[in-house]
Amino acid sequence: MELVFIRHGQGEHTIDLPNSLNTTDPELTNKGRNQAISLRKQFPLSTTDLILISPMSRTLQTVQIWSEGINCRKIVSPFLSPRMFPQNQKWTTLPCDELLTKEKIKYKFNEFDIDEEDLSREWWTKGINKLPEQEFEKIADMFLNWCKSTGKKRIYLVSHDGTITSYRQFITGKKLSRNDFPREVGWLKINW
Structure with a gap:
């Protein structure tokens, strides 16, 4: 199965660092919207x-x-969902990385399905942002095996720089750093 990880377009939380990291539920900027359009080609x-x-x-x-x-x-x-990379248990989740509730997603983005599998229920409130590496690896393995169970030959996964890098490190077994982060709408393909 081919996994295509894609980082989201430029968000409002990245345009006035570090102050903009305190933005709750940042949306795409005009540049981010244009970057999303470029994915069509x-x-x-x-x-x-x-x-x-x-x-x-x-x-x-x-x-x-x-x-x-x-x-x-x-x-x-x-x-x-967003994940700190590298992990540091002393850090706190930033306002820009607080998960939307299922209710808010249904209201704002009603064309999307919500993952309601038993395996995911508790993670809607916890998220994976601060999971210690060993716990993340268990979740990653479970999630990737679920992806495989869909029978799809290719799956697109749209996420965040730290999350993508965490999955990439787990899948490849290579030690990565923040220098390995994908850029806005950057992508990488990995076979699982």
Whole structure:
């Protein structure tokens, strides 16, 4: 199975660092919206595609714009929510990385399905942002095996720089750093 990890377009929380990190539920900037449009040429979608998305406005807007007019399956999952990289248990979750509730997602983005699997229920309130590495690896293995169980040959996963890098490190077994973060709407393909 081919996994295509895509980082969301530029969000409002990145335009006035470090102050903008305190923005709650940041959306895409105009540049971010244009970046999302550019995904249409890079990754043309069809109705058979599956996209898994982090429960944040900036990721949901990226997919909404990218998939406009294509009735493919889009599932919001807490297993793609923001994740600190590298991990530091002394750090706190920033306001820009607080998860949207399922209710808010249903209200703002009603064209998306919500991951309601038993495995994901507790993670809607916890998120994966501060999970110690060993716990994250268990969750990552479980989530990736669920992806494989869909029977899809390719799955798109739209998430965040730290989350993508965490999954990449888990899958490849290579030690990565912040220098390995994908840029805005940057992507990488990994076979699982």
